Amino acid sequence: MKPVRTRFAPSPTGFLHVGGVRTALFAWLIARQASGQFILRIEDTDKVREVDGSEKHIMESLKYIGIEWDEGPDINGKYGPYKQSERLSTYKDWAQKLVDAGRAYPDPYSPEELDELRNQAKAAKKPFLFREHRPKTMAAWDGKTTLRFKSDPKSYEWTDEVMGKLSTGPEVVDDYIIMKSDGYPTYNFAHIIDDELMQITHVIRSQEFISSTPKFLNMYEALEIERPKLVTLPFVLGPDGKKKLSKRDGAKDILEYKDEGYLPETLLNFLATLGWNDGTTQEVFSKEELISKFDIKRVNKSGAKFDEQRLLWLNGHYIRETGTSELLEKTKDFWPKEAENFDEEYKLKVLGLIKERLKFYSEIPDLTKFFFIELPVDLSLIATNKFLGKLEMTEIKSLVKTSLEKLKDSDFSVSDLTDKLNLLLHETDKKPGELFSLIRIVTTWAQSSPALAESLSVLGKAEVIKRFEVALKAI
């Protein structure tokens, strides 16, 4: 049996959104699972739409979530080059073969004449078929003009690894352009040649190509190429849950998620389970588990919405699974400026306290700020508190004073702070909802914070006393 070889073949015409990355992921999974090879091929045959930096962006996106390729533009293999713009003579040779066999011919029409023919068909409410306007005699090809494939219309029935049995009638097979006037091949031609030459066994691509598959089937026959296995993936849907995800819907790319602090494990796991499951109730899969458990037969046929809520949950899950010191290392670019002057040990303690409420790294500044600087006094936090709002300011002030005196006696270990706080509860005859809320607000001036004793302990005695005194002046 031939070794499994799959490829991801994006065009460098812009950013690669998460839908594209999922296609790459499935192709990679199929290859890895079969101990085969995964190839990255850049399909840069559209010079007009090409966007600078796309290729780099594509590679960085794949690398971030751990999809590594065995052959590609930067890793040469025996089937290179892996950029279509560097393979132009190959396509020309294959095109010439078709011309010689009488299966391709120069397009005799100007764009205007073509438009006219299309409009006529439209006016007659008939589908436009180029092959009904084939030239009587086929001119020789000079290697420069537009070349069309001479199709052999027929019905097709084929089996897609995901979609199952598919079929169409001969009306969808038409003569199409294989070489453009700028000397570049079209996708419809180039990918077939490359897949053959690069020994690709599975063509994995998304659903929009289903309707052009008969054209490809016709070409495989004309070229006498053995058809690879076809694996058609359903769409990743946008927020409306109907149309495929696109930049217009605010679709983000992998690097944007990276910049917000989503872990590669999250993205990999999330994308893999978007349209695939292993049939059990397992939701969390490691990279190794995905490779061993993935199965084309269990890929869904219907589209799946990219649900950010679920992504958030999964990311929180992976954050909690990560060891705190490892997490500190990974988040070092996300800490607020104010944290610069604090040592690693202090940040590690802070991180330990906020870890379980962190959903993505860029929330770190908001969650930790008061550990590094004194936030401005905000008395409305007291006024709007459901317990404290009922108390007189004079009573509040005396409670703060009493608390300060008691805490001055503490060594600020978590256990001693807990004891002192409990003592205060007894002595003041207040409920935790009142007293603890007050202490928490007065020392943080934040909407929310981690557990009280732990927070005070991390802040340290000197800082807490200082903050108490600032508060006493303000109240």
Add this chain to the structure above:
RNA sequence: GGUCCUGUCGUCUAGCGGUUUAGGAUAUCUGGUUCUCAUCCAGAAGAUCGCGGGUUCGAAUCCCGCCAGGAUCACCA
């Protein structure tokens, strides 16, 4: 318009003719964990399985029709 694909809780999904009063996850709500936010735990609510026929003792599961949504009909991929 032609051709093709899809259709189970808000969302991701399990289900492959009978252990299904349709399961899990997430989101939402409630209660508990000495304050808040979160985590965790417990619980609730949430799907007439797109609709209508048929086959069958029995259908989300098989067949037919319809409807809805989507894709595609480029010198884009």
